[in-house]
Amino acid sequence: xxxxxxxxxxxxxxxxxxxxxxxxxxxxxxxxxxxxxxxxxxxxxxxxxxxxxxxxxxxxxxxxxxxxxxxxxxxxxxxxxxxxxxxxxxxxxxxxxxxxxxxxxxxxxxxxxxxxxxxxxxxxxxxxxxxxxxxxxxxxxxxxxxxxxxxxxxxxxxxxxxxxxxxxxxxxxxxxxxxxxxxxxxxxxxxxxxxxxxxxxxxxxxxxxxxxxxxxxxxxxxxxxxxxxxxxxxxxxxxxx
Amino acid sequence: xxxxxxxxxxxxxxxxxxxxxxxxxxxxxxxxxxxxxxxxxxxxxxxxxxxxxxxxxxxxxxxxxxxxxxxxxxxxxxxxxxxxxxxxxxxxxxxxxxxxxxxxxxxxxxxxxxxxxxxxxxxxxxxxxxxxxxxxxxxxxxxxxxxxxxxxxxxxxxxxxxxxxxxxxxxxxxxxxxxxxxxxxxxxxxxxxxxxxxxxxxxxxxxxxxxxxxxxxxxxxxxxxxxxxxxxxxxxxxxxxxxxxxxxxxxxxxxxxxxxxxxxxxxxxxxxxxxxxxxxxxxxxxxxxxxxxxxxxxxxxxxxxxxxxxxxxxxxxxxxxxxxxxxxxxxxxxxxxxxxxxxxxxxxxxxxxxxxxxxxxxxxxxxxxxxxxxxxxxxxxxxxxxxxxxxxxxxxxxxxxxxxxxxxxxxxxxxxxxxxxxxxxxxxxxxxxxxxxxxxxxxxxxxxxxxxxxxxxxxxxxxxxxxxxxxxxxxxx
Ligand SMILES: Cc1cc2nc3c(=O)[nH]c(=O)nc-3n(C[C@H](O)[C@H](O)[C@H](O)COP(=O)(O)OP(=O)(O)OC[C@H]3O[C@@H](n4cnc5c(N)ncnc54)[C@H](O)[C@@H]3O)c2cc1C
Ligand SMILES: NC(=O)c1ccc[n+]([C@@H]2O[C@H](COP(=O)([O-])OP(=O)(O)OC[C@H]3O[C@@H](n4cnc5c(N)ncnc54)[C@H](OP(=O)(O)O)[C@@H]3O)[C@@H](O)[C@H]2O)c1
Numbered sequence: 276x277x278x279x280x281x282x283x284x285x286x287x288x289x290x291x292x293x294x295x296x297x298x299x300x301x302x303x304x305x306x307x308x309x310x311x312x313x314x315x316x317x318x319x320x321x322x323x324x325x326x327x328x329x330x331x332x333x334x335x336x337x338x339x340x341x342x343x344x345x346x347x348x349x350x351x352x353x354x355x356x357x358x359x360x361x362x363x364x365x366x367x368x369x370x371x372x373x374x375x376x377x378x379x380x381x382x383x384x385x386x387x388x389x390x391x392x393x394x395x396x397x398x399x400x401x402x403x404x405x406x407x408x409x410x411x412x413x414x415x416x417x418x419x420x421x422x423x424x425x426x427x428x429x430x431x432x433x434x435x436x437x438x439x440x441x442x443x444x445x446x447x448x449x450x451x452x453x454x455x456x457x458x459x460x461x462x463x464x465x466x467x468x469x470x471x472x473x474x475x476x477x478x479x480x481x482x483x484x485x486x487x488x489x490x491x492x493x494x495x496x497x498x499x500x501x502x503x504x505x506x507x508x509x510x511x512x513x514x515x516x
Numbered sequence: 517x518x519x520x521x522x523x524x525x526x527x528x529x530x531x532x533x534x535x536x537x538x539x540x541x542x543x544x545x546x547x548x549x550x551x552x553x554x555x556x557x558x559x560x561x562x563x564x565x566x567x568x569x570x571x572x573x574x575x576x577x578x579x580x581x582x583x584x585x586x587x588x589x590x591x592x593x594x595x596x597x598x599x600x601x602x603x604x605x606x607x608x609x610x611x612x613x614x615x616x617x618x619x620x621x622x623x624x625x626x627x628x629x630x631x632x633x634x635x636x637x638x639x640x641x642x643x644x645x646x647x648x649x650x651x652x653x654x655x656x657x658x659x660x661x662x663x664x665x666x667x668x669x670x671x672x673x674x675x676x677x678x679x680x681x682x683x684x685x686x687x688x689x690x691x692x693x694x695x696x697x698x699x700x701x702x703x704x705x706x707x708x709x710x711x712x713x714x715x716x717x718x719x720x721x722x723x724x725x726x727x728x729x730x731x732x733x734x735x736x737x738x739x740x741x742x743x744x745x746x747x748x749x750x751x752x753x754x755x756x757x758x759x760x761x762x763x764x765x766x767x768x769x770x771x772x773x774x775x776x777x778x779x780x781x782x783x784x785x786x787x788x789x790x791x792x793x794x795x796x797x798x799x800x801x802x803x804x805x806x807x808x809x810x811x812x813x814x815x816x817x818x819x820x821x822x823x824x825x826x827x828x829x830x831x832x833x834x835x836x837x838x839x840x841x842x843x844x845x846x847x848x849x850x851x852x853x854x855x856x857x858x859x860x861x862x863x864x865x866x867x868x869x870x871x872x873x874x875x876x877x878x879x880x881x882x883x884x885x886x887x888x889x890x891x892x893x894x895x896x897x898x899x900x901x902x903x904x905x906x907x908x909x910x911x912x913x914x915x916x917x918x919x920x921x922x923x924x925x926x927x928x929x930x931x932x933x934x935x936x937x938x939x940x941x942x943x944x945x946x947x948x949x950x951x952x953x954x955x956x957x958x959x960x961x962x963x964x965x966x967x968x969x970x971x972x973x974x975x976x977x978x979x980x981x982x983x984x985x986x987x988x989x990x991x992x993x
Contacts, residue, residue: 344521348562351580352538393522401527401538 280350282306282343284333284390285360287314289459290409293477294357299325306346308333309360333360333386334378343393355484356394357407358387363424363461376423383427388434395438398447406442406449407484408435412491414453415500416511428453432489439487448487452480455496521560528584531841532573534848534909534941537976539565539584550585550693551669554972557583563974564667566689568638569610571631573851574941575976576688577638582974587637590695593617601701602660607637607694614701615828619770623701624827627655630883632832637694642938643686643892646831647735647757650886654897656685657890658700664692667972683963686892688937689975690960690984691967704827706760707769709735711825713818715811719750719862726886726901729756735830740882741807742869742905749866752882753814757830775828777836787837794843798908803880844908850941852879852921853904855887860931861901868903868924875920877913879905893956896936904939918942937977945983957983 281298285291287309295305299322307315308329315328327349331342347353361383364375391406398404413421414428432451439449456462456470476492483490491497506514524540540562544550557564560583567577567586578584590608597603598621603614612632614625627646629639643656652658663673664684672692674681684691712729716722722738729736733756740752760769768774781787797806834840841849856864865884872878883904887897907917921942928935934951935943949957964971978984 340522347538348581396522397525397538400523400525403527403536403538 279303279354280305280352281355281357282308282346282350282353282394283357283359284308284386285358285409287311287318289359289461290454290457290473290476290480291357291359292318293474294359294480295326296321297474297477297481298355303355304350306350308342308346333390334381336385336389339389340393343390347397353394353397353404355405355407356391357409357480357484358390359409360386361409361411361427361461363413363421365464366421366424368419379423380427383424384430384434387431391435391438395442395447395449399442399445402445402447404447405485406435406438406447407480408432408449408451409480410435410451410453410489412453412455412496412500415504419512436489443487448485450484450487451489452483452492453489453496453500454480454492526584528567528570528578529848530572530574530576530578530941531570532848532850532909532941533841533845534850535575535578535976537575537578537580537582539579539582541584541586543586543589545589547665547671547695550590550665550695553583553585554665554667554669557972558970564972565975566637566641566693566973568608568635568641569633571629571634571638572642572938574939575980576642576937577975579975579979585693587635587693587695591635594696596621598623601703602698603701604696604698605636607640607662607697608635609697610635611639614699615775616772618701619704619707619772619775619827622704622770624704625655626652626658626700626702628831630832630834632828632835636697636699640685640694640697641687641689642936643890643895644938645885645887645897647737647885649897650730650736650888651734652702653888653890654892654895656682656892659685660698660700662694662698663696664694666692667968667970680963680967682891683893683960686894686896687960688894688977690964690973690978692973704759704770705762706765706767707771707775707827708760708766708824709757709827709830710760710822711755711757711830712822713814713820714754715752715814715819716754717751718748719866722750722752722754722884723862723901725754725756726884730886732758734758736886738884739810740865740869740884740903741811742872742879742882743804743807744811745873749869750862751811752884753810753818755830757825760824769826775826777828777832781836788839790837791839791842794837794840795845798843798880800876800878803878807880844906847909847911847914849906849908850917850921851904851906851939852924852942853902853936853939854924854928854933855896855898855902855936856900856928856931856933857898858900860933861903864927864931864933865901865903867927868905871920871923875916877907877917877920879907881906893959894937894952896934898932898934900933902936922947940977943981945981948981949983960984 281303283291283295286295286307295307298305306327308331310332312330319326319328410432411428413425435451454476456467457476458470459473479492526541529536542553563582565579565582565584567584587608590606592606594604601623629644643654645654661675735757738754744751885902925947
């Protein structure tokens with residue numbers, strides 16, 4: 276009956292951009308947040324009047340309350356928030372670079388907390404709205420390859436679970452999506468052939484968005500990670516899964 | 517943007533719980549704080565929406581992302597003169613505040629709605645009518661003076677002779693915040709009414725009853741069974757009521773304790789639970805049955821009989837069942853009320869009901885009243901009748917329901933009828949334009965430019981009816 280409004284953080288490329296596109300195609304108005312202005316503008320030009328580009332670096336947490344309020348104002352309300360911003364810089368097997376690690380935590384976790392706290396606080400008061408966080412299967416185990424990326428996604432999932440438990444009685448849904456490998460800028464250097472496309476990941480995410488709970492994007496992953504999560508650590512470290 | 521604003525956010529709707537909007541609630545306690553809300557809104561680039569008790573049915577007191585100024589905290593009685601019956605109060609006082617304060621001195625609000633919870637500000641912004649509309653007009657006709665705060669922060673006291681007076685009253689919160697009202701109350705000898713109940717068998721009998729009593733009854737109202745067809749179409753239960761006076765009246769009937777509605781229905785059933793039972797019946801079959809049962813009961817038990825009823829029980833029947841609107845959840849309901857000149861009313865209302873029955877979207881409740889015209893800017897009344905109906909909304913059939921309303925509008929407009937913004941959810945801009953006429957809209961724009969040049973006061977109603985929203989674009993006229 277009424278037009279729906281979404282806020283997508285991390286909308287300039289990959290999964291977040293596809294989510295924004297698909298939302299608009301099904302009649303939503305979207306505020307698209309990311310750092311790269313040119314990318315956002317190109318996206319906005321695809322959908323005149325339906326996408327509001329918002330240039331913002333999620334590491335600037337102090338600015339978030341004001342940017343959030345402005346977005347709600349400009350959209351004329353808010354029904355859905357999707358946090359898709361994330362980084363996964365390459366990390367060498369003997370690299371323990373705290374500065375780089377904190378960057379990952381800043382974007383993947385602290386930024387998520389800062390944005391989703393705003394959303395949660397609003398939805399807690401209005402008793403209306405949906406929150407989606409893009410986690411990762413990478414958060415299911417601590418792997419030798421990406422210690423802090425894994426940590427950030429595990430912590431994100433725990434934070435989202437807590438939000439879900441807080442907001443359930445207000446009728447607000449909180450959904451954690453755990454994609455496996457997806458072909459995007461983030462994974463370009465890995466040369467993932469045959470992995471899910473960003474648009475397919477977005478499509479599946481939007482189907483699951485309103486359900487609440489934690490979701491993998493395919494039955495295969497659900498099954499595989501059911502097993503992987505249960506492999507004892509001494510064995511897990513010898514495997515390359 | 518200050519951090520605290522997020523704490524004010526709330527999801528608001530009209531009484532029908534169909535349309536919602538999130539806004540930021542401000543509850544000023546004084547004129548200074550009212551002025552300050554406009555100041556903050558201007559600073560933050562926000563619109564302001566005025567809200568009383570939220571008893572309008574649709575989108576009249578909501579607007580997405582607006583600063584919502586709720587008047588309810590300003591509810592003090594400033595002076596009361598039990599000799600003259602003149603009461604001066606802050607405009608957030610409700611109809612309930614009013615009658616509780618004055619009844620024991622023998623006075624009653626001159627005009628009340630079917631619920632006692634509206635604020636005086638909200639009631640005047642819509643210019644409410646009662647079951648005595650045909651005798652005493654609307655609430656606005658009993659106001660001695662009122663005070664508003666304009667969006668530019670000016671305080672104005674308006675007398676009935678002031679050109680702004682008929683626009684502020686009926687102007688659905690578009691011309692400033694009504695903050696104080698002085699009202700002439702109605703003298704009573706008894707807290708009871710003498711009530712006659714008659715069960716008309718069809719439309720002809722309905723209108724005959726109204727005509728028979730319109731010169732002498734103090735109140736008239738009739739319930740209409742919208743499921744009845746053919747020769748029984750228009751059947752229902754008519755009530756006329758008279759103030760009690762004379763030697764034998766019981767002065768104790770003026771006590772508040774004698775007026776209060778009981779907590780139990782039929783002495784045993786807690787009324788706070790009734791809506792849950794109603795929810796089970798809130799479908800076509802259940803409501804067809806309920807309407808039928810009410811008709812039978814009326815015919816068997818009360819037909820043609822007089823009884824005594826307290827003013828509160830007679831006036832605020834709908835307050836008997838708390839939260840009855842929740843029976844219509846999850847998608848809520850809309851009210852539809854049209855006002856039709858007396859010579860066309862019977863035909864128009866019977867056609868409206870036929871249309872509903874054809875599309876199987878019957879109103880679950882129909883209420884017929886008698887009206888007289890008034891000269892307020894957005895007047896809804898005519899020398900004729902109104903039929904108010906409640907339609908259950910379902911997402912699946914909303915488009916059909918909206919279409920039904922539009923078809924009913926067409927018949928009303930062709931008969932020279934009018935609509936009431938407090939109840940509306942489905943008027944099209946062109947319907948609105950047609951019943952009000954261009955001169956009314958021009959006057960609206962002229963005054964709006966004068967009082968609210970920046971167009972700060974808005975509501976979802978005004979964005980649904982863009983003819984109301986565009987005074988600035990009409991500058992060249
Ligand atoms: C069960 C029920 C029965 C009813 N029966 C009747 C009836 O018999 N007759 C009748 O006429 N109506 C009836 N109504 C409608 C109701 O009386 C009106 O909608 C009334 O306006 C509600 O007042 P409120 O205080 O709830 O105001 P709201 O519904 O909150 O607001 C109504 C309008 O007033 C404006 N407003 C609010 N505060 C101010 C202010 N301070 N200054 C200026 N404008 C302001 C708002 O912007 C809005 O446009 C009924 C409603 C219900 C729910
Ligand atoms: N690709 C995969 O295989 C895979 C698998 C599982 C989970 N995920 C997760 O899915 C999400 C989306 O990733 P993707 O694969 O679509 O990668 P992507 O194409 O690189 O997109 C990442 C998005 O995040 C934004 N972003 C990054 N840092 C930001 C910052 N500091 N401030 C604001 N925005 C920032 C980027 O925009 P700007 O650079 O313009 O700021 C970009 O829009 C991430 O959370 C990722 O961890 C991806």
